[in-house]
Amino acid sequence: DGTDLETRLERWRRDRSTRAGSARGLARAFRQQAERAIGTVRSDGEAPSVGLLLATAFPDRIAKARGRAGDFLMANGRAAALEPHDRLAGEPWLAVGELTGRAGGARIRLAAAVSFADIEAVAGAAFESRDGLTYDSARAAVIRRRTTRLGALNLAERNLPVPGDLAAAEALARGIAEAGVGQLPWSKALSQWRDRLMFLRGAEGRGAGDEASAWPDLSDAALAATAADWLAPFLLGKTDLAAIGADDLGVALHALLPYGLGQRLEMEAPTHFEAPTGSRVAIDYAADAGPAMSIRVQELFGLTQHPALAKGRVPLTLHLLSPAHRPIQITKDLPGFWRGSWAGVKAEMKGRYPRHVWPDDPAVAVPTARAKPRGT
Numbered sequence: 001d002g003t004d005l006e007t008r009l010e011r012w013r014r015d016r017s018t019r020a021g022s023a024r025g026l027a028r029a030f031r032q033q034a035e036r037a038i039g040t041v042r043s044d045g046e047a048p049s050v051g052l053l054l055a056t057a058f059p060d061r062i063a064k065a066r067g068r069a070g071d072f073l074m075a076n077g078r079a080a081a082l083e084p085h086d087r088l089a090g091e092p093w094l095a096v097g098e099l100t101g102r103a104g105g106a107r108i109r110l111a112a113a114v115s116f117a118d119i120e121a122v123a124g125a126a127f128e129s130r131d132g133l134t135y136d137s138a139r140a141a142v143i144r145r146r147t148t149r150l151g152a153l154n155l156a157e158r159n160l161p162v163p164g165d166l167a168a169a170e171a172l173a174r175g176i177a178e179a180g181v182g183q184l185p186w187s188k189a190l191s192q193w194r195d196r197l198m199f200l201r202g203a204e205g206r207g208a209g210d211e212a213s214a215w216p217d218l219s220d221a222a223l224a225a226t227a228a229d230w231l232a233p234f235l236l237g238k239t240d241l242a243a244i245g246a247d248d249l250g251v252a253l254h255a256l257l258p259y260g261l262g263q264r265l266e267m268e269a270p271t272h273f274e275a276p277t278g279s280r281v282a283i284d285y286a287a288d289a290g291p292a293m294s295i296r297v298q299e300l301f302g303l304t305q306h307p308a309l310a311k312g313r314v315p316l317t318l319h320l321l322s323p324a325h326r327p328i329q330i331t332k333d334l335p336g337f338w339r340g341s342w343a344g345v346k347a348e349m350k351g352r353y354p355r356h357v358w359p360d361d362p363a364v365a366v367p368t369a370r371a372k373p374r375g376t
Helices: 005-014 018-038 051-059 117-127 165-180 189-205 218-226 246-254 261-267 334-339 342-352
Strands: 062-065 071-074 079-081 093-100 106-113 126-137 141-150 152-160 273-275 280-282 290-296 317-321 328-333
Touching: 005 018, 005 051, 005 093, 005 106, 005 328, 018 165, 051 093, 051 106, 051 117, 062 117, 062 152, 093 189, 117 141, 141 165, 165 218, 189 246, 280 290, 328 334, 334 342
Parallel strands: 079 106, 290 317
Antiparallel strands: 062 071, 062 093, 071 079, 093 106, 126 141, 141 152, 273 280, 317 328
């Protein structure tokens, strides 16, 4: 009553009981029927294994071990199991002769171990080989893998050289997108370019009309969802993340900006603010409260209008600094600051930095980028 048919046959051959003799007589009758139907049954060389015979009879029940000991998947897609302590539970391949139970919980009642060579001899004509490109996140690279299958069974896999074609580029782009576009080689300048563009997209989205659609969506989610379209064409010949440079990313991203918007981007969201002193101060478009910059307050003397972006719709957040570059005020209304709290700031700063200029009316004072007035 064991599940291993080969063991049962060995015992049967040694069994001299009446029941065993009857079974041998039945086997001879089957053989005679076969000879009458197809001619003399010959055995050339070594007798075939029990597993080979079972696999020949039931090729859809060729089974491969998976996971826990005793769990198998058959070529027909059904799962089947043995008790973990069964002698066949540790075999890599089985040919299954008898099953009981439903598809989700079938139990193997009769089977035999079978070699891969015998499986190939029986069902080799049904093997299917397919090449596929996948992204290996651990290596951050595209892998080309040839998989050989028999029905639901994955028989073998091997890696092949990856071609530098569009299919590989698309697989690379999709893999990077799934892992996160933050892995791409964002330079500081390119990150700021995207922040500037997204700022204008948001600024126009708060206005009226159809302007909101003019600027492309370059958010992480949008870039990830369309990576195969915008990034892949610029990755031809590349098969891993390390081969992508900031220049490659920049060309791909700039291609997303519609013609004619580049000049508007420079005018409405410049990279730097030019102070009355001539200093160029970088603008941080990723700041939580909106575009911002840090500048010493003396460099803004004489400025009567608050700096604004996006055609004057969005005031620039000013982080005003002392001569020692310490924060003294944050404002989105510079003229209001001059008229209001400047008097208190001036009194405090004059006590700390007596050699610097602290005019009563900075709106009409001469700006300066010098740490101290001339002659001091």
